[in-house]
Amino acid sequence: xxxxxxTNTPIxxxxxxxxxxxxxxxxxxxxxxKSTAPLSRQKRVVSHxxxxxxxxxxxxxxxxxxxxxxxxxxxxxxxxxxxxPGVPFCTIVDRTLPLGFxxxxxxxxxxxxxxxxxxxxxxxxxxxxxxxxxxxxxxxEIITAKGDVLTCTPDNEHSLIFQMMHGSFGTVGILxxxxxxxxxxxxxxxxxxxxxxSINSYLASIxxxxxxxxxxxxxxxxHSPSQLVLCVGDFVDSAPYTNRYDWxxxxxxxxxxxxxxxxxxPHYFYRYDQGVTNVHPKSFIGRLLFxxxxxxxxxxxxxxxxxxxxxxxxxxxxxxxxxxxxxxxxEFLEWYAxxxxxxxxxxxxxARVHDYEWLTDSFWAKTGDTLMIxxxxxxxxxxxxxxxxxxxxxxxQELNGIKTLISYNYYKEDEFWQIxxxxxxxxxxxxxxxxxxxRNLYEKTCRAAMGWx
Numbered sequence: 001x002x003x004x005x006x007t008n009t010p011i012x013x014x015x016x017x018x019x020x021x022x023x024x025x026x027x028x029x030x031x032x033x034k035s036t037a038p039l040s041r042q043k044r045v046v047s048h049x050x051x052x053x054x055x056x057x058x059x060x061x062x063x064x065x066x067x068x069x070x071x072x073x074x075x076x077x078x079x080x081x082x083x084x085p086g087v088p089f090c091t092i093v094d095r096t097l098p099l100g101f102x103x104x105x106x107x108x109x110x111x112x113x114x115x116x117x118x119x120x121x122x123x124x125x126x127x128x129x130x131x132x133x134x135x136x137x138x139x140x141e142i143i144t145a146k147g148d149v150l151t152c153t154p155d156n157e158h159s160l161i162f163q164m165m166h167g168s169f170g171t172v173g174i175l176x177x178x179x180x181x182x183x184x185x186x187x188x189x190x191x192x193x194x195x196x197x198s199i200n201s202y203l204a205s206i207x208x209x210x211x212x213x214x215x216x217x218x219x220x221x222x223h224s225p226s227q228l229v230l231c232v233g234d235f236v237d238s239a240p241y242t243n244r245y246d247w248x249x250x251x252x253x254x255x256x257x258x259x260x261x262x263x264x265x266p267h268y269f270y271r272y273d274q275g276v277t278n279v280h281p282k283s284f285i286g287r288l289l290f291x292x293x294x295x296x297x298x299x300x301x302x303x304x305x306x307x308x309x310x311x312x313x314x315x316x317x318x319x320x321x322x323x324x325x326x327x328x329x330x331e332f333l334e335w336y337a338x339x340x341x342x343x344x345x346x347x348x349x350x351a352r353v354h355d356y357e358w359l360t361d362s363f364w365a366k367t368g369d370t371l372m373i374x375x376x377x378x379x380x381x382x383x384x385x386x387x388x389x390x391x392x393x394x395x396x397q398e399l400n401g402i403k404t405l406i407s408y409n410y411y412k413e414d415e416f417w418q419i420x421x422x423x424x425x426x427x428x429x430x431x432x433x434x435x436x437x438x439r440n441l442y443e444k445t446c447r448a449a450m451g452w453x
Contacts, residue, residue: 004073004076004099012072012073015072015073016072019070019072019084019177022067022068022084023141023143023177026063026065026147026174028147029064029147030063030144030145030146030147033437035061035437036435036436037060037061038056038060038437038438038439038448039060039061039063039145039437039438040056040057040060040062041062041063041065041170042064042065042066043065043066043068043086043113044066044067044086045069045086045113045116046111046297046300046301046304047116047300047304048112048116048120048300048406049120049169049449050319050406050407050408051300051307052307052313052316052408052449052450052451053307053312053313053451054313054450055448055450055451056448056449056451056453057448057449063174065085065086065174066086067086068084068115068176069084069087069113070084070087071084071087071091071092071095072084074095074096074099074101074182076099076100079181079183080138080180080182081096081103081179081180082177082178083114083177083178083180084115084176084177084178085113085115085116085118085175085176085177085178087114088111088112088113088114089107089111089113089117089269090111090266092106092114093106096182097185097187097265097266100184100185100186101182101183101185102182102265102269103133103180103181103182103183104130104136104181104182104183105122105123105124105126105127105130105132105133105136106124106126106269107122107123107124107133108124108270108271108273108276109270109272109273109295109296109297110270110295110296111296114133114178114180115175115178117132118133118134118137118140118166119165119168119169119175120167120169120404120406121134121321124269124348125217125231125233125348126216126217127348127350127351128209128218128348128349128351128371129213129351130351130353131350131352131353131354132166133180134166134167135354136181137178137179137180137181138153138179138180138181139151139153139162139179140152140153140161140165140175140178140179141175142158142161142172142173142174142175142176142432143174143176144173144431144432145432145433145434145435145438149176150173150432160357160427160428161173161428161431161432163356163358163424164357164358164425164428166358167356167358167404167405168358169405169441169445170438170444171429171433171438171444172425172433172438173432185235185265186236186237186265187237187238187264188236188237188242188262188264188265189216189217189233189235189236189265189268190234190239190260190261190262191231191232191233191261191262191263191268192231192232192233192259193258193259193260194229194231194232195228196229197226197228198228199225199329199330199333200330201228202220202222202228202230205230206218206220206230206326206349206371206373207326209230209232210349210351210371215233216233216234216235217231217232217233217234217268218230218231218232218349219231219348219349220348221252221255221256221277221344221345221346221347222343222347222375223255223256223343223344224343224344225337227256229255229256230347233268235265239264240262242263242264242267243262243263243267244263244264245263245267245271245272245274246267246270246273246274246292246295247287247291247292248284248287248291250274250279251271251272252272252279252344252346273295273296274287274291274294274295274296275296275299275378276376276378277344277376277378278378278379280294280299281294313408313450316382316389316408317379317381317382318340318377318379318380318381318382318388318389318407319378319380319407320377320389320392320404320406320407320408321375321377321403322374322375322376322377322396322402322403322404323350323372323373323374323401323402323403324372324375324396324401325367325371325372325373325399325400325401326349326370326371326372326373327368327369328400328401329373329375331399333375336375339391339395340377340380340388342377342380345376346374346375346376346378347373347374347375347376348373349371349372349373349374350372350373351370351371352369352370352371352372357421357424358420358424358425360418360420361421362418363419366400372401389407389408389409393409393410393411397415397419405441405445405446408449408450409445409449411442411446413442413446416442420441425440
């Protein structure tokens with residue numbers, strides 16, 4: 001379908017009515033619920049958090065959100081899309097690209113949902129200009145734990161709730177509808193791979209592109225301390241050839257071999273879908289036999305379903321995104337090369353477009369940086385007796401960096417709330433979840449995820 005969906009059409013009216021019925025159903029379930037025991041979500045798309053063996057969400061009572069997966073409106077004139085939280089980005093792109101638009105930030109895995117992108121802090125290669133996906137959102141509809149339905153925007157009476165949905169991991173309410181911005185797009189992306197042999201040269205190039213805003217896309221792969229590749233790209237109308245990296249070929253490996261590349265726009269967005277730098281299947285034979293059928297969603301589904309056989313919470317592999325102030329990045333990378341010695345790394349520059357309310361004022365006061373760098377580690381085997389997750393947490397506090405909470409977290413509770421804003425968080429929870437049935441952020445990401453209450 002290549003026509004916009006609009007509310008002033010019969011199909012638009014039908015979609016809005018259907019959405020209202022879904023919201024009413026969930027709201028009624030929550031209003032009638034007497035228990036204050038923890039409640040988790042039942043969703044159609046697999047979670048893109050790192051699977052954990054003992055995560056309490058597997059045994060919690062569920063609220064059924066399986067059908068919150070429809071696009072309600074696409075308006076090219078206003079450059080907005082309105083959709084339910086369970087819609088994956090691949091569906092959004094399929095519907096908007098024929099109209100000449102895409103979301104401003106499209107995460108790297110096909111089945112990340114728009115709701116998950118808000119709750120889990122998704123970014124990508126346009127983030128060096130626009131920030132995260134959350135920063136492109138205009139409005140949320142939220143169902144509270146008591147069944148109330150709130151419309152939240154950055155400047156209405158629920159503005160703090162709007163801001164605290166980002167990075168909340170579902171702990172401050174149920175996101176039931178989003179309004180987000182679109183950007184003009186073209187059918188192809190032309191990539192150039194800049195290879196650097198020193199950190200100084202690499203950082204200088206990142207900063208130059210950041211200041212000039214001279215490319216549509218910027219991310220990178222650090223193959224080793226002496227092979228640092230910056231991948232910059234632009235939308236283009238045509239291409240002399242195209243590559244795709246969803247079967248036999250591995251995108252991150254191509255960045256060490258190619259000087260330029262052309263991809264169809266959707267294939268660019270999902271160039272990492274088989275695993276950013278931790279690709280599955282790993283061998284060429286494995287990819288030949290199974291790679292066409294094993295994208296990120298299938299791998300995560302298998303890991304979740306067979307977690308008792310495939311995973312261990314004792315010495316889990318390190319998979320984590322770290323956000324480093326640009327001015328401290330050289331120090332971080334030199335420390336990382338000595339302590340972690342695991343490559344390649346994914347590099348995503350991330351503009352400081354808003355001082356997020358879910359981080360403490362003291363966190364923001366310690367940095368004057370206008371650019372953060374996401375250094376993403378995937379699939380590192382832990383060595384010896386060192387807890388590398390904990391080692392990273394300690395180093396990031398020293399550098400005034402932060403790690404996302406999608407994987408394993410070992411913060412002490414008082415330490416956690418020196419980073420994450422307890423005052424703002426509790427103010428929102430008092431409105432949206434006074435009985436804490438969605439758990440608080442520390443309980444969910446640092447305790448329940450490990451099987452602890």
